[in-house]
Amino acid sequence: MSADVAMNPQRRGPEEEAYEERAFGFWLYLMTDAIIFALLFATYVVMAPNIASAPAPKSLFDLWHTAGETALLLVSSLTFGVATISMIQGKKGQVLLWLAVTFVLGAGFVAMEIMEFAGMIAAGAGPGGSGSLSAFFTLVGTHGLHVSLGLVWIIILGLQVAVKGLTMPVTSRLFRLGLFWHFLDIVWIGIFSVVYLPGIM
Amino acid sequence: MLGRLTIDALPFYSWIAMGGAGVTVLGGVVIFVLLTWFKKWGYFWSEWLTSLDHKRIGVMYIALALLMLVRGFVDALMMRSQQAFAYDSGGYLPAGHFDQVFSSHGTIMIFFMAMPFMTGLFNLIVPQQIGTRDVAFPFMNSLSLWFTSSGAGLVLVSLVIGKFSTAGWTGYPPYSGLEYSPGVGVDYWLWAVLISGIGSTLTGINFIVTILKRRAPGMTLLRMPLFTWTVLVSSVLMAFAFPALTVATGLLALDRYLDMHFFTNADGGNMMNFISLLWIWGHPEVYILILPAFGVFSEVVATFSRKALFGYKSLVFATAAIGILSFSVWLHHFFTMGAGANVNAIFGIATMIIGVPTGVKVFDWLFTMYRGRITFDPTMYWTIGFIVTFVIGGVTGVLLAIPPVDYLMHNTTFLVAHFHNMIIPGVLFGYVAGLIYWFPKAIGFQLSAKWGIRAFWCWIIGFYLAFMPLYFLGLLGMPRRMERYEIAAWQPYLIIAAIGAAVILAGVVCMAMQLLVGIKEREKTRDLSGDPFNGRTLEWLTSSPAAPYNFAVIPKVDSLDAFWKMKVDGTAYQRPSGYTDIVMPRNSSLGVIAGAFSFVLGFAMIWYIWWLAALSLLVIGIVVVVRSSMENTDYVITADEVAAIEEQRFNDLARVPRHDTGDPAASPQAAPAPGSAS
Ligand code: HEM
Ligand SMILES: [Cu+2]
Numbered sequence: 001m002s003a004d005v006a007m008n009p010q011r012r013g014p015e016e017e018a019y020e021e022r023a024f025g026f027w028l029y030l031m032t033d034a035i036i037f038a039l040l041f042a043t044y045v046v047m048a049p050n051i052a053s054a055p056a057p058k059s060l061f062d063l064w065h066t067a068g069e070t071a072l073l074l075v076s077s078l079t080f081g082v083a084t085i086s087m088i089q090g091k092k093g094q095v096l097l098w099l100a101v102t103f104v105l106g107a108g109f110v111a112m113e114i115m116e117f118a119g120m121i122a123a124g125a126g127p128g129g130s131g132s133l134s135a136f137f138t139l140v141g142t143h144g145l146h147v148s149l150g151l152v153w154i155i156i157l158g159l160q161v162a163v164k165g166l167t168m169p170v171t172s173r174l175f176r177l178g179l180f181w182h183f184l185d186i187v188w189i190g191i192f193s194v195v196y197l198p199g200i201m
Numbered sequence: 202m203l204g205r206l207t208i209d210a211l212p213f214y215s216w217i218a219m220g221g222a223g224v225t226v227l228g229g230v231v232i233f234v235l236l237t238w239f240k241k242w243g244y245f246w247s248e249w250l251t252s253l254d255h256k257r258i259g260v261m262y263i264a265l266a267l268l269m270l271v272r273g274f275v276d277a278l279m280m281r282s283q284q285a286f287a288y289d290s291g292g293y294l295p296a297g298h299f300d301q302v303f304s305s306h307g308t309i310m311i312f313f314m315a316m317p318f319m320t321g322l323f324n325l326i327v328p329q330q331i332g333t334r335d336v337a338f339p340f341m342n343s344l345s346l347w348f349t350s351s352g353a354g355l356v357l358v359s360l361v362i363g364k365f366s367t368a369g370w371t372g373y374p375p376y377s378g379l380e381y382s383p384g385v386g387v388d389y390w391l392w393a394v395l396i397s398g399i400g401s402t403l404t405g406i407n408f409i410v411t412i413l414k415r416r417a418p419g420m421t422l423l424r425m426p427l428f429t430w431t432v433l434v435s436s437v438l439m440a441f442a443f444p445a446l447t448v449a450t451g452l453l454a455l456d457r458y459l460d461m462h463f464f465t466n467a468d469g470g471n472m473m474n475f476i477s478l479l480w481i482w483g484h485p486e487v488y489i490l491i492l493p494a495f496g497v498f499s500e501v502v503a504t505f506s507r508k509a510l511f512g513y514k515s516l517v518f519a520t521a522a523i524g525i526l527s528f529s530v531w532l533h534h535f536f537t538m539g540a541g542a543n544v545n546a547i548f549g550i551a552t553m554i555i556g557v558p559t560g561v562k563v564f565d566w567l568f569t570m571y572r573g574r575i576t577f578d579p580t581m582y583w584t585i586g587f588i589v590t591f592v593i594g595g596v597t598g599v600l601l602a603i604p605p606v607d608y609l610m611h612n613t614t615f616l617v618a619h620f621h622n623m624i625i626p627g628v629l630f631g632y633v634a635g636l637i638y639w640f641p642k643a644i645g646f647q648l649s650a651k652w653g654i655r656a657f658w659c660w661i662i663g664f665y666l667a668f669m670p671l672y673f674l675g676l677l678g679m680p681r682r683m684e685r686y687e688i689a690a691w692q693p694y695l696i697i698a699a700i701g702a703a704v705i706l707a708g709v710v711c712m713a714m715q716l717l718v719g720i721k722e723r724e725k726t727r728d729l730s731g732d733p734f735n736g737r738t739l740e741w742l743t744s745s746p747a748a749p750y751n752f753a754v755i756p757k758v759d760s761l762d763a764f765w766k767m768k769v770d771g772t773a774y775q776r777p778s779g780y781t782d783i784v785m786p787r788n789s790s791l792g793v794i795a796g797a798f799s800f801v802l803g804f805a806m807i808w809y810i811w812w813l814a815a816l817s818l819l820v821i822g823i824v825v826v827v828r829s830s831m832e833n834t835d836y837v838i839t840a841d842e843v844a845a846i847e848e849q850r851f852n853d854l855a856r857v858p859r860h861d862t863g864d865p866a867a868s869p870q871a872a873p874a875p876g877s878a879s
Pocket of ligand 2 (some may be wrong): 483484487530531533534
């Protein structure tokens, strides 16, 4: 879309305006989602001490596991950034490649999270164990669910790039997916610092 | 296969419940038969249900709201008659049934009457008022409508299959938890609220973008009509507050479905978290509802006083201030739950501060009327009735904001009287005024003024009769939500309250007459000018009802009350030199489909029919993916078609006299606007 604007600097066509509106609308959506996460964080902080007779979540954290998850997600954000740069340069093949890498990293993250959850449930610390555990699984799980939806979205947009090419609508969607993906990264940093770090330290 | 859905779900437990179920089913059957008989399904589907035209979506929202108003009002009548007779006897409602009635009444009135009514007015008017052709996201708009309708559908179905919640419209745990409410009632409430709440969040986003990005050239923020301003603030509140409702109900659902312990009594749950989360949404919700009504009153007062709004800027700032403050006072909803004296004091004072910008508004309206040339249109009746009644409600609200008083009064009928005193004049009156005011714009002719004024008098008298006794009852110590009682002194008040509800019933009947007589006399009151009330804002520049594209040529704005200025300058109805093609969104069935499956999803979750829930979730997902991958979602209205429509429009305009736009003081003998009541 930037190309057209450059050619016609005074007047943006209705097309550009529509994409701008969508980007703005998507920012607003992200803000509503951020509020959901903020409230889940607050709930977790309030409920973390309520461990009743179940094990405390933090007694089950494993530093290396969490570090692995973090690494996967942060790197996937980087690779998405590379995909975006390729998109701006109009290199379709590169975009597909980097989207695929992002997908693999994200899937790795989700797999590790599922492993962690399964481990905790096996250790008798499932989401129904205590208020503390409910809050933990819900906060971290909601983020995991977002990442999983993001993975589905990457597939869909990957297909669109492959079939339709880097048309205006497709690049505008990719741009929004990028916002979403980086947003999840930020939320994860929050989870890492509020949930895992105090547990591990 | 069918989860916990068995034949026992039918309402054989009480004759009254069966009657309600019968009426609900019958209503559905009648609509079905009528549509089939008159072969209107195709028309209904292609012109309405699948429409992405914001004006039609607005009309459908309001139709839904009026339907639910009647349903919610029947609940109110049932409660009032039960309590009038339930002294020392069981009354006529079986235990438990009364609890369903107050829960469904509150839920319906807030989520499925007030919210859709308000959203309907947004849709009808805002794009026309800011001089644009559509909302920013027309498809999302249709999704919002169908999510809301699907929530309403769940509440209606609960009357026929299974039971509704008995936990009140706020669903406080632990009572609403699985331990104390194992049946389907709370689940009906949960899914209805969750699904429609998502619709409301989307609406909020849609209107923020629409208003901030789509205003006609020249319409700066401080040239926006006041109604649009209130819609903007209300939309911001929606986008920020509804996520809290999603979290509160979502966590309650996790407790109920996955045995978690957010709000349970045992295992580390904490029910205060629910109450806090709920009111982080709930208090702003009151202002979400009331601000647009204030917007309506502002437009009505200015138009029917024939003056520019007094203190426009102060009204804008008061609106914004209320919006911000509304987030900071939620704790007053649980003064009595042990937050401590200092916290209570701070929140008590914060609560009272909100009264200040509200007071500013009242004075602005009064000064607008002062020395204006007032026309007593029905909308003005509702406005003046509102101002007088609302002030009383405000005073009792300030009383309740004093924590020690609240300790005495909370959960008594004093509270019930107070919030009805705010919400009936402050919200419902405003929306009714808005509906009457903009009805010609939406449909093309006016409602009957005679019946409108009758409806107003019944409502206002009925209101005082129905709710003033509740203040006294509260002082006598009567708790709310009583299904029967043993104190003889209460009964006379409750009988008066019941009579009041009957008078309101007469008001509801008058409203139906207002519509029916309006339809009968439509040829007489048809609005060819597009501007029946001599209006001031841009929506009156379009034809009534507006063409699909609203404006053939987007107007330019250079002042407040843009349309008035155009009329004064004589530029309002100039023929443009030519027309261009206009691109508009094509109808789409995907919104209806997603809405229908969200209903199925809710229903399946309520009855534990997991396969069906998974299936419907999948369908909704597919719909969203398909829609978001589509590229040709528009159609073109060619310049020739536009020219033909506009030609017709100019012919109509030539047949009606122009309004007088002279200064009221300068030409007091000028004729009143055609179609006004006096
Ligand atoms: C039209 C006349 C109305 C009448 C006669 C009426 C009557 C009542 C009655 C008798 C109750 C039960 C009070 C109790 O014992 O706790 C009640 C509760 C309630 N009403 Fe209304 N009402 C009316 C309109 C409205 C409107 C327009 C709204 C909102 C827009 C509304 C919202 C509520 C709510 C939220 C409750 C609390 C329900 C609960 O206890 O869970 N009502 N109303
Ligand atoms: Cu409040």
